[in-house]
Amino acid sequence: MKGLKSCFVKSFSHIYVEEGIEENPLTKEILKKFPKALKVRIKHYKDVFCRPRQNFFVQESSRKLILAAKKGELLYRGPDICHDFGNENFYYTSPALNCIYSCDYCYLKGMHPSANLVIFVNVEDYFKEVEDILKQKPLYLCISYDTDLLAIEGIIALSAMWIEFARGKEDLKLEIRTKSANYSAISYLVPASNVILAWTLSPTEVIKKYEKNTPPLELRLKNIIRAIGDGWKVRLCFDPVLYFENWETAYENLISRTFSMIPADKVNDASIGVFRIPRDYLKRMRKNFPPSEIIHYPYIETGGVYTYDEEVKGKIIEKLWSLLKKHIPEDKIFIL
Amino acid sequence: MFYIVTAYHAEAKPIIEYFGLKKVVKNSRFQVFAGEEVALVESGPGVVASACATSFLLAEFEATDRDAVLNIGIAGAKNINLKKGDAILCHKIIYHDTKRAFYPDMIARHDMKEGVLETFDFPVIKGNFPEDRIEGDAVDMEGAGFFEAASFFLPPHKVHCIKVIHDYLEGVRVEPSFVSDLIRKNLPLIEGFMSSLESIDYLFSVGLSGKEKEIIDKLAGNLKLTFTMTHQLKNLILFYLSKHERLPGELYDFLNVRVNSKSEGKIYFERIKKLLC
Numbered sequence: 182m183k184g185l186k187s188c189f190v191k192s193f194s195h196i197y198v199e200e201g202i203e204e205n206p207l208t209k210e211i212l213k214k215f216p217k218a219l220k221v222r223i224k225h226y227k228d229v230f231c232r233p234r235q236n237f238f239v240q241e242s243s244r245k246l247i248l249a250a251k252k253g254e255l256l257y258r259g260p261d262i263c264h265d266f267g268n269e270n271f272y273y274t275s276p277a278l279n280c281i282y283s284c285d286y287c288y289l290k291g292m293h294p295s296a297n298l299v300i301f302v303n304v305e306d307y308f309k310e311v312e313d314i315l316k317q318k319p320l321y322l323c324i325s326y327d328t329d330l331l332a333i334e335g336i337i338a339l340s341a342m343w344i345e346f347a348r349g350k351e352d353l354k355l356e357i358r359t360k361s362a363n364y365s366a367i368s369y370l371v372p373a374s375n376v377i378l379a380w381t382l383s384p385t386e387v388i389k390k391y392e393k394n395t396p397p398l399e400l401r402l403k404n405i406i407r408a409i410g411d412g413w414k415v416r417l418c419f420d421p422v423l424y425f426e427n428w429e430t431a432y433e434n435l436i437s438r439t440f441s442m443i444p445a446d447k448v449n450d451a452s453i454g455v456f457r458i459p460r461d462y463l464k465r466m467r468k469n470f471p472p473s474e475i476i477h478y479p480y481i482e483t484g485g486v487y488t489y490d491e492e493v494k495g496k497i498i499e500k501l502w503s504l505l506k507k508h509i510p511e512d513k514i515f516i517l
Numbered sequence: 518m519f520y521i522v523t524a525y526h527a528e529a530k531p532i533i534e535y536f537g538l539k540k541v542v543k544n545s546r547f548q549v550f551a552g553e554e555v556a557l558v559e560s561g562p563g564v565v566a567s568a569c570a571t572s573f574l575l576a577e578f579e580a581t582d583r584d585a586v587l588n589i590g591i592a593g594a595k596n597i598n599l600k601k602g603d604a605i606l607c608h609k610i611i612y613h614d615t616k617r618a619f620y621p622d623m624i625a626r627h628d629m630k631e632g633v634l635e636t637f638d639f640p641v642i643k644g645n646f647p648e649d650r651i652e653g654d655a656v657d658m659e660g661a662g663f664f665e666a667a668s669f670f671l672p673p674h675k676v677h678c679i680k681v682i683h684d685y686l687e688g689v690r691v692e693p694s695f696v697s698d699l700i701r702k703n704l705p706l707i708e709g710f711m712s713s714l715e716s717i718d719y720l721f722s723v724g725l726s727g728k729e730k731e732i733i734d735k736l737a738g739n740l741k742l743t744f745t746m747t748h749q750l751k752n753l754i755l756f757y758l759s760k761h762e763r764l765p766g767e768l769y770d771f772l773n774v775r776v777n778s779k780s781e782g783k784i785y786f787e788r789i790k791k792l793l794c
Binding site: 189190197222223232233235239240242243467469470476477 | 713752790
């Protein structure tokens with residue numbers, strides 16, 4: 182039997198480029214970074230991304246890159262299962278689809294038909310849509326939900342572009358969520374007061390077992406220290422919180438380690454989110470992925486969303502709340 | 518299982534010999550040859566014939582997601598950088614007539630060249646057809662039909678076109694023994710690719726084993742479980758297997774239980790739930 186690596190073509194061996202964006206400067210910049218990749222011309226990104234019967238699980242071992250221009254609606258209303266952190270006009274947008282990490286619990290595995298990474302290069306169109314909305318109302322916008330934007334900053338500096346775009350726009354508040362240890366990619370920027378860098382933090386046990394390819398906790402914390410030190414607003418996201426053997430000890434260790442390194446008074450706010458996932462996404466994940474403690478846990482369904490039963494959920498929230506409030510004022514902790 | 522579709526016998530012959538396939542004696546419109554791991558069908562020329570033969574083969578042998586299918590044959594090259602005898606693994610297949618394009622998942626490692634295949638409904642001969650209207654690096658008369666039909670059955674990383682360059686669209690006569698030679702010389706490369714596909718399938722097979730499925734079926738029948746409960750049982754077994762190497766011995770005790778009513782079955786189901794959680 183051949184080893185894993187020897188039977189797979191390398192990730193990003195092929196780059197699919199949508200017709201009409203060949204001359205876009207971002208397309209050119211990305212293609213320059215992959216000189217050995219085969220370029221394949223496509224009419225529409227969905228011709229590749231949305232093919233029937235794709236195997237997400239297999240594709241994760243040899244992801245391809247798809248460059249496209251997003252048409253139609255570019256900003257979406259924030260869903261109820263996500264935190265709005267007390268903000269009105271909560272929207273999210275997807276400058277990219279999919280992520281270079283592979284977390285067992287990630288809803289993207291059930292949401293998208295493909296594991297390939299799509300980057301939309303028409304960033305100016307996104308900016309225009311934001312500006313149009315800002316003419317009517319203020320906006321709280323999350324730009325790194327269906328991807329990890331900072332993790333792919335080496336491929337394309339979208340986080341930096343968004344930060345520069347947001348700078349000085351008082352009615353716009355931006356959240357960039359990440360698990361990466363790639364702060365250095367944007368550390369040259371002057372902090373923007375309306376941009377929040379949000380790090381997802383998980384116990385080391387969870388990172389090792391369920392968050393494949395993500396940086397270890399220590400590295401994430403070191404990145405947070407640097408970002409805070411430089412003057413950025415930083416959000417800590419304990420989301421999703423998972424229920425597993427010895428979960429209480431794992432989260433106790435996580436919180437104590439976090440605040441032994443990070444000055445709590447410098448943290449902008451924090452969130453607690455018990456694992457939850459739309460029914461259809463979980464159904465698809467159960468069908469397409471091998472047995473997993475996370476995917477196959479017997480969750481309870483309420484209103485089309487699977488999560489732990491009330492008893493487990495209550496225990497998790499109570500525990501995390503009591504741990505967090507020792508370090509962060511209660512009005513800065515958001516629970517979902 | 519690997520399924521192979523060729524247009525002509527001259528393309529099939531070296532494959533039949535290489536894998537030791539035997540003719541399947543059955544009253545059918547298509548010639549079929551099969552061995553333990555490989556089955557081949559000769560479609561005859563053209564998009565529709567290729568689509569029909571592909572569907573026939575995959576349906577007849579009850580292909581599943583664990584199988585793969587290849588279209589192997591000769592093609593003419595527009596791209597002069599491709600040499601005669603080169604095997605091309607196609608990463609894009611265009612049907613010239615509709616301009617519809619198909620994209621196999623290029624995941625499995627291989628040592629062939631890659632290119633774009635364009636499928637025509639007629640033989641393309643330089644001079645008779647404007648070269649600037651050919652988008653593909655290579656040209657054939659089956660690939661798009663094969664791909665569209667195969668995509669109904671298998672995932673895109675298990676459907677591939679491999680074309681061996683035969684000519685430069687000069688309209689030369691096709692000599693069967695030359696065609697067989699071209700294919701034969703590339704079979705080690707093709708087999709290497711098949712081996713990568715097989716390894717990926719082995720490493721990434723998902724779901725329950727036959728034995729586990731049997732246990733679920735038996736429990737569902739004996740305990741009169743509803744459809745939803747059976748589904749929950751399957752999920753609980755997968756949950757248990759994510760933490761343990763094998764199912765608990767106590768579960769097998771339930772196989773001997775037969776209930777008279779659904780409510781009795783429900784009681785046993787709750788016990789199984791506790792055991793597996």
